[in-house]
Amino acid sequence: MYRYDDYDFALVRERATQFRDQVARWQAGELTEDEFRPLRLQNGLYVQRQAPMLRVAVPYGMISSAQLRALAHVARTWDKGYGHFTTRHNLQFNWPRIEDCPDILDYLAQVEMHAIQTSGNCIRNITTDPFAGVAPDEVINPLPLAEILRQWSSFHPEFAFLPRKFKIAISGAREDRVLGWFNDVGLRLSAPENGEPGFTVIIGGGLGRTPVRGQVLREHLPWRHILTYLEAILRVYNLHGRRDNLYKARIKILVQSLGLEHFAQQVEAEWQHLKDGPATLTQAEYDRVSARFGAPAYKTLPDDDADFVLRKAENPAFARWAARCVHPHKQPGYAAVTLSLKAPGQAPGDIRAEQMEAAAALAEQFSFGEARSSQEQNLILADVEQGRLFEFWQIARSAHLATPTVGLLTDVTCCPGGEFCDLANAKSVPVAHAIQARFQDLDYLFDLGDLKLNISGCINACSHHHVGHIGILGVDKNNAEYYQITIGGRVGNRARVGEIIGPSFPAAEVPDVVSEIIGVFVEQRRPDETFLDTVDRIGVAPFKNRVYTQRAHGTAKRPQQESVA
Numbered sequence: 001m002y003r004y005d006d007y008d009f010a011l012v013r014e015r016a017t018q019f020r021d022q023v024a025r026w027q028a029g030e031l032t033e034d035e036f037r038p039l040r041l042q043n044g045l046y047v048q049r050q051a052p053m054l055r056v057a058v059p060y061g062m063i064s065s066a067q068l069r070a071l072a073h074v075a076r077t078w079d080k081g082y083g084h085f086t087t088r089h090n091l092q093f094n095w096p097r098i099e100d101c102p103d104i105l106d107y108l109a110q111v112e113m114h115a116i117q118t119s120g121n122c123i124r125n126i127t128t129d130p131f132a133g134v135a136p137d138e139v140i141n142p143l144p145l146a147e148i149l150r151q152w153s154s155f156h157p158e159f160a161f162l163p164r165k166f167k168i169a170i171s172g173a174r175e176d177r178v179l180g181w182f183n184d185v186g187l188r189l190s191a192p193e194n195g196e197p198g199f200t201v202i203i204g205g206g207l208g209r210t211p212v213r214g215q216v217l218r219e220h221l222p223w224r225h226i227l228t229y230l231e232a233i234l235r236v237y238n239l240h241g242r243r244d245n246l247y248k249a250r251i252k253i254l255v256q257s258l259g260l261e262h263f264a265q266q267v268e269a270e271w272q273h274l275k276d277g278p279a280t281l282t283q284a285e286y287d288r289v290s291a292r293f294g295a296p297a298y299k300t301l302p303d304d305d306a307d308f309v310l311r312k313a314e315n316p317a318f319a320r321w322a323a324r325c326v327h328p329h330k331q332p333g334y335a336a337v338t339l340s341l342k343a344p345g346q347a348p349g350d351i352r353a354e355q356m357e358a359a360a361a362l363a364e365q366f367s368f369g370e371a372r373s374s375q376e377q378n379l380i381l382a383d384v385e386q387g388r389l390f391e392f393w394q395i396a397r398s399a400h401l402a403t404p405t406v407g408l409l410t411d412v413t414c415c416p417g418g419e420f421c422d423l424a425n426a427k428s429v430p431v432a433h434a435i436q437a438r439f440q441d442l443d444y445l446f447d448l449g450d451l452k453l454n455i456s457g458c459i460n461a462c463s464h465h466h467v468g469h470i471g472i473l474g475v476d477k478n479n480a481e482y483y484q485i486t487i488g489g490r491v492g493n494r495a496r497v498g499e500i501i502g503p504s505f506p507a508a509e510v511p512d513v514v515s516e517i518i519g520v521f522v523e524q525r526r527p528d529e530t531f532l533d534t535v536d537r538i539g540v541a542p543f544k545n546r547v548y549t550q551r552a553h554g555t556a557k558r559p560q561q562e563s564v565a
Contacts, residue, residue: 001062001370002147003292004112011154012109015116019043020102027099042122042160044090044115045101049422054093054101055118056108060128060146060170061089061372065360068371070111072356078104082352084416085341087464088125088167089373090118091351094420116154121162123153123234127169129177130374134382136330140189140197142172144290145226148281151289152227159234163241164249166234167206179375181205181214181495182467184251185233190220197223203233203263204255207461211497212252215260217267224281231279232271236263296368296383301333305386320442321393321404327380335386339371339379339396340403340411344436347429348414349377358399366392375464376413376452378406408445409453409518410436413464417457417474418481424457426474426481431455431510438511439518448518451531454489465489466497469531470517475504483510487517487543488535501544509551516547 004012019039026036040046044055056071071091075081078100079093086092096104105115118125126149133141149168153159159166169178172189180186186202198220205214221229233251240258242248255263312319327336339359342348351359359379363371366388367381374380379401384392396402405411412435415421417428432455439445454468465471471486482504489498505513520543525534535543 001064001293002059002143002289003294005292008112009109012112012114012116013106015043015114016102016105016109019105023099023102038120038161040098042117042120043101043105044118045098046119047098047422048094048420049418049424050420051095052098052101053420054096054104054115055086056083056091056093056113056115057118057125058089058091058113058373059150060126060132060143061130061374062143063371063373064111065363065369065371067111067113068356068360068363070108070113072353072360074104074107075353075356082350083356084347085349085351085373085377085379086415087375087377087413087462088127089375090125091373092416094416119165120160121164121166122160123156123162123166123168126150126153127167127178127183127375129171129173130372130380131177131327131336131382132172132372134329134331134334134336135173135177136328137174138172138330139174139191140172142170142187142189143293144286145189145223146170147289147292148227148286149230152230152279158231159238162234162238163243164246164251166237166251168230176491176493176495177375179464179467179491179495182207182211182464182491183214185230186214187226189223192220195220199223199226201229203260204252206250206252207464207466207497208250209247209459210250210252211461211466212256213496214252215255217260217264225275227279227281228274228277229267229271231274232267235270236266240266294368298331298334298383299385301385301387303332305333305389308386308389311390315390317404318390318393320446321397321402322389323446324404324406324408325402326389329383331383333386335384335389336380336382337367337384337389337392337396338374338406339381339401340406341378341401342405342411342436343400343403344440345433346400347416348412348432351379355399355401358395358401362392362395362399362401365395376406376411378411404442405445407450407452409439409448409451409470410445411452412436413452413454413468415455415457415462417455421457423460424474425459425476426457426483426507428455428457428463428474431472431474431483431507434507434511435514438515448521449530453514464491467491467495468498469535470514471498472510477504481507483507485510485513485517485547487540488532490532499540501540502548505551512550513547516550517543520546 169183170187182205188200201218202214203217418424456465457474467489486498
């Protein structure tokens with residue numbers, strides 16, 4: 001992962017010192033609440049329903065064992081012993097005092113961490129593929145370019161107060177694992193056989209109140225022009241984006257109102273003033289940043305480790321975990337491994353201090369001291385030898401980090417919801433727990449196969465409910481918490497928004513609704529079909545009819561959790 005140079009260290013430390021002064025001035029009454037608000041937000045500090053919330057940046061998801069241990073110390077010292085990983089790689093602390101946040105940021109600066117631009121109307125944390133650098137389908141490793149984007153966007157004076165927040169995702173693999181179609185800008189790296197590497201630039205995607213799949217703005221932008229081209233996009237947005245209406249301020253609304261062709265023309269016109277200018281990337285700059293990433297000292301190993309194969313044959317529990325939590329690796333004899341943060345009874349995405357330390361120890365012992373946070377709110381150790389996976393699993397299981405349900409129905413992606421967030425209309429975590437409790441049979445979950453369920457407590461869609469195979473959205477209905485259901489959403493190259501099936505349901509009915517949806521799938525699926533395959537073949541209508549017919553007759557019931565293979 002990237003290692004700070006002297007400039008990076010100075011920047012982060014000075015930012016922490018600056019924020020300490022801002023907090024002191026606010027406490028002394030020299031800054032009003034309105035004056036302090038944008039200052040604290042661009043340092044990742046919110047005021048939430050129960051307490052302040054501090055969002056710590058994890059740039060492009062890369063996190064070291066030393067940083068995990070530091071986060072554990074923060075959790076114990078200034079919070080309630082845990083943190084929460086978000087769908088944009090960041091980690092949130094839900095209970096710090098505002099006056100303690102300068103001390104927290106000072107402490108984190110020692111391990112190359114900060115909260116810069118994790119909130120506010122600025123360029124937010126750059127996200128990328130949690131399998132970057134190791135995925136077999138990767139064409140170009142996006143990590144050096146993700147770091148270049150981070151450096152370029154941090155404290156960019158022209159883009160500190162945009163009409164609204166701005167999110168960028170970058171991918172270098174054939175399959176989109178970064179939600180590229182639903183970011184303000186999605187960047188897809190490619191390397192033509194007879195040309196230089198470049199970017200497909202996707203513009204105007206987003207979820208939230210107005211879910212929109214992005215559009216291709218440019219097919220192949222030579223890599224060295226990425227910063228100047230992004231500056232052109234942001235200048236057009238800064239000039240024409242709406243500031244009079246919070247709900248119409250995102251760039252997706254601007255692209256929709258201008259039309260893609262007109263928007264592209266404005267970007268091209270602006271780019272002519274920037275192209276080949278000082279921000280044009282050079283090979284020397286790319287090499288400088290790349291050199292700050294430590295290359296793993298891989299061993300020469302066989303493609304398939306004999307002990308790994310034998311252990312799976314002898315131990316069904318290990319085999320089950322390996323089937324869902326162990327992923328292919330481009331380096332022979334290695335695997336990427338997901339540490340699940342979805343243990344029963346634990347809020348999805350939450351991680352206790354002792355689990356942070358356990359993950360840090362696993363990273364040090366098995367994966368070159370590095371981990372990654374994923375959009376699915378889990379942790380990934382990217383470089384584990386296949387021959388050591390059984391030992392790894394035993395340790396991870398003792399730390400409750402080996403729940404073997406990654407990518408299955410109970411691997412729920414979930415925001416903190418109404419228990420914490422001021423914006424939320426409804427609670428998310430209790431609904432997630434109710435669904436997880438309903439579907440506890442691992443054989444049944446494995447037979448259902450790939451099935452992603454996402455829950456958001458409000459229309460801001462922090463948990464990406466629109467693109468869950470089953471999406472659940474908390475809504476306010478006559479001052480009561482209700483939940484709207486969507487079916488058929490998905491990420492990847494064929495990403496699309498799910499379809500709302502009808503009126504919302506009270507919280508108590510949601511597990512029954514999910515059960516009925518699963519029941520239709522079990523009855524209708526053909527051999528080897530996934531949930532999405534069945535939805536695409538039969539449409540949403542059969543699911544909708546079952547749910548509302550059962551509700552009307554008061555006969556909703558749990559499906560029998562038995563094999564559907």
